[in-house]
Amino acid sequence: MSDAGPPVEPTPQRERAPQPSSQYTGIFRDKVVRVMAYVAAGLVIAFLVTVVSALFTGVLVPSGPRTVAEKDMAVAAAAIEAGSTDAAVWGRYVATLIAVEQYSRAQGVIDDARASLDDSATAEFTIAEARLHYARGRYEDAVEAADAAQKQISEQHEAALAGGGERARIARLGGLHANHAAAALIKAYSYEALGEWGKAIEQFDAYLESTPSAADILIDRGLAKIEAGDTPGAEADLRSALAFLPDDREALDGLASIGVTP
Amino acid sequence: MSRTTRPEESAAAVRSRRGRRTLTVILILLLLTLALAVNLLVRLITPAGLPGRDADLGGLEWVRSIYGMSDAPEDQLSRAQAAVPDSGGQLWVTDGEQGTIMRFTPDGQFQDSFSGPADAPLLTPSRMAFGPDGLLYVCETTSDAIRVLDRGGNEAGSFNIPEPVSVAVSDDRIVVGAVAGFAILDKQGQPIKIVGSRGKGEQEFDYVHGVAIGEDGSIYVADSFNNRLSAWDGDGNRLWMVRTGKPANGAEMIDGKLTVTDAPDAEEGTESGLQLPLGMTLDSAGRIVVADMFDCTLAVFNAEDGSFVGKYGAEGEDDGEFFYPVSVSYDPGRDWFAVADSINNRVQIVRIPGSSGGAEPVSAVRRALTGPLRACVPPLVLLIVVLAVTLVVRSRRARAAGQKSLNDSSGNSDFDNAVAYTDRESL
Numbered sequence: 001m002s003d004a005g006p007p008v009e010p011t012p013q014r015e016r017a018p019q020p021s022s023q024y025t026g027i028f029r030d031k032v033v034r035v036m037a038y039v040a041a042g043l044v045i046a047f048l049v050t051v052v053s054a055l056f057t058g059v060l061v062p063s064g065p066r067t068v069a070e071k072d073m074a075v076a077a078a079a080i081e082a083g084s085t086d087a088a089v090w091g092r093y094v095a096t097l098i099a100v101e102q103y104s105r106a107q108g109v110i111d112d113a114r115a116s117l118d119d120s121a122t123a124e125f126t127i128a129e130a131r132l133h134y135a136r137g138r139y140e141d142a143v144e145a146a147d148a149a150q151k152q153i154s155e156q157h158e159a160a161l162a163g164g165g166e167r168a169r170i171a172r173l174g175g176l177h178a179n180h181a182a183a184a185l186i187k188a189y190s191y192e193a194l195g196e197w198g199k200a201i202e203q204f205d206a207y208l209e210s211t212p213s214a215a216d217i218l219i220d221r222g223l224a225k226i227e228a229g230d231t232p233g234a235e236a237d238l239r240s241a242l243a244f245l246p247d248d249r250e251a252l253d254g255l256a257s258i259g260v261t262p
Numbered sequence: 263m264s265r266t267t268r269p270e271e272s273a274a275a276v277r278s279r280r281g282r283r284t285l286t287v288i289l290i291l292l293l294l295t296l297a298l299a300v301n302l303l304v305r306l307i308t309p310a311g312l313p314g315r316d317a318d319l320g321g322l323e324w325v326r327s328i329y330g331m332s333d334a335p336e337d338q339l340s341r342a343q344a345a346v347p348d349s350g351g352q353l354w355v356t357d358g359e360q361g362t363i364m365r366f367t368p369d370g371q372f373q374d375s376f377s378g379p380a381d382a383p384l385l386t387p388s389r390m391a392f393g394p395d396g397l398l399y400v401c402e403t404t405s406d407a408i409r410v411l412d413r414g415g416n417e418a419g420s421f422n423i424p425e426p427v428s429v430a431v432s433d434d435r436i437v438v439g440a441v442a443g444f445a446i447l448d449k450q451g452q453p454i455k456i457v458g459s460r461g462k463g464e465q466e467f468d469y470v471h472g473v474a475i476g477e478d479g480s481i482y483v484a485d486s487f488n489n490r491l492s493a494w495d496g497d498g499n500r501l502w503m504v505r506t507g508k509p510a511n512g513a514e515m516i517d518g519k520l521t522v523t524d525a526p527d528a529e530e531g532t533e534s535g536l537q538l539p540l541g542m543t544l545d546s547a548g549r550i551v552v553a554d555m556f557d558c559t560l561a562v563f564n565a566e567d568g569s570f571v572g573k574y575g576a577e578g579e580d581d582g583e584f585f586y587p588v589s590v591s592y593d594p595g596r597d598w599f600a601v602a603d604s605i606n607n608r609v610q611i612v613r614i615p616g617s618s619g620g621a622e623p624v625s626a627v628r629r630a631l632t633g634p635l636r637a638c639v640p641p642l643v644l645l646i647v648v649l650a651v652t653l654v655v656r657s658r659r660a661r662a663a664g665q666k667s668l669n670d671s672s673g674n675s676d677f678d679n680a681v682a683y684t685d686r687e688s689l
Binding site (some may be wrong): 026029033039051057058059060061063066068136249 | 274281284288300306307309327330333335367371579580581634640644
């Protein structure tokens with residue numbers, strides 16, 4: 001294969017083309033060069049006209065949140081902008097950033113939050129970190145962060161109980177913070193991603209202990225049990241889920257995959 | 263292969279070759295830069311967190327959602343009640359929290375809001391309709407009134423009517439759905455005919471949450487708790503009535519016991535069965551589109567006889583899903599529906615198949631031009647103009663060149679003839 005184009009033969013036409021009387025000068029005496037220049041100029045003009053047109057037709061004008069993810073992100077950002085010191089609001093903001101795959105920004109918000117807010121009672125930022133690890137596919141790190149969050153929440157809970165008084169009464173009535181169960185779910189899905197079905201089922205068990213009617217988690221545990229080879233357990237979970245969600249496609253497909261008629 | 267530079271190769275040919283090479287590089291760089299810029303623009307206008315591709319919405323196409331007047335938590339919609347388009351496509355929205363009427367552009371950008379006249383502000387505005395006269399007709403159930411306002415929120419002929427819960431307006435009629443039936447009024451609010459009384463019988467109604475007026479003046483009615491749809495002529499004579507599912511008012515006290523009695527013609531468990539038909543509109547294909555609150559779908563019926571056409575949407579909180587949709591309106595210019603998605607606290611703009619009533623390619627182009635692709639129209643027009651001008655110029659040049667060569671050839675011919683003549687003379 002040649003490393004250069006064919007030689008430009010000085011054909012009679014080419015010899016004639018750059019006549020002094022021609023309206024074109026320099027390289028533009030060549031018709032091919034002219035066509036290429038027209039194409040390049042046309043592309044630039046078309047692009048600029050499109051951008052101007054997009055501005056005038058309002059396509060590039062911000063119009064407010066269009067999706068639920070954009071809305072959640074915008075509202076949380078506005079609350080933080082307004083000076084919210086509620087760790088849950090910051091945690092929600094991080095969750096929305098993760099949902100729209102803005103991972104670097106999410107990490108930045110976690111760092112900012114850690115620097116200025118106290119999440120000792122709820123482990124909000126550790127949970128956020130666990131979510132971020134999971135979203136980035138770092139499942140071992142996600143499990144580790146979720147473990148740390150659960151430990152932090154348990155210690156705070158026990159300290160509150162030991163302290164006595166009103167705080168202990170509230171801690172006893174309220175139980176462990178909801179983020180404890182959320183961490184169990186992060187661990188469950190991380191173990192699933194790692195193919196460790198037994199550990200995933202353990203975490204689903206822990207979550208369902210506090211929320212036994214969570215039909216979607218029953219389905220997830222049922223499907224994990226199918227993978228782990230526990231067919232009777234899977235059938236029981238999927239049937240329980242169908243009691244809440246009779247038409248759920250995942251549950252019905254799960255039952256069908258183990259040869260059970262709903 | 264070595265480059266050939268022949269002694270006879272002219273300087274012009276060398277320049278041309280260099281020019282071609284330079285412009286090829288420039289073109290490649292330009293194309294790459296433009297591709298990058300287009301990619302950035304597309305990313306900029308593509309909403310984050312779009313509905314998943316695996317969501318089964320029955321053919322419903324999500325366009326956008328509107329969540330509030332700003333990003334501030336207190337400015338978010340709460341229990342959306344109605345969203346109706348005006349003739350320019352702007353959306354006018356009510357919810358259960360703000361007590362105002364909010365105006366948004368078709369792109370969902372908040373414009374302004376008003377609470378009605380200063381001396382008689384709106385109290386609980388709910389369902390609305392725009393008349394062909396450009397006036398806004400607003401139901402105020404608690405005030406037993408239809409508030410008629412201009413686009414600035416000024417009083418324009420409000421009137422009283424008991425417990426209005428829905429309204430539709432045509433050139434010469436106002437139809438108001440109420441708890442016990444519906445009323446056909448002239449444009450001054452004077453009754454022409456009042457149809458029905460409250461109950462479960464043939465001529466009775468139980469909350470008419472949806473009314474619509476067809477192009478021929480036919481009136482369509484959603485009798486919500488009786489779960490019936492019916493069509494009436496402009497004088498209030500019934501054309502047809504269909505039961506669309508199990509009535510929601512089957513429970514009653516009999517001998518001191520709460521007893522549920524189902525209507526004998528209730529369709530249970532069938533595909534067409536509705537759970538609670540509320541808001542209603544007509545699309546460009548002339549079909550009836552009903553918001554089914556408890557089924558969380560849009561149901562479509564044939565306006566000729568009330569036969570079932572299809573259901574679209576699903577229950578949920580993701581975009582394209584509904585949670586207690588209470589009203590629906592149609593924008594024929596953009597061929598889309600605005601749904602007040604009550605519990606999800608938003609208005610959703612969606613499309614369903616077959617609503618345009620026209621040829622599918624034409625509809626597809628119209629739909630595309632309501633989105634970001636409309637920015638491509640000016641460059642496309644420019645391109646067509648440039649091509650047309652180029653073709654005209656080329657054809658003129660070709661004609662001029664043809665004329666010149668014709669003149670040249672006729673000149674030769676004269677010369678030849680002259681030679682021939684001289685030759686003959688000499689002979």
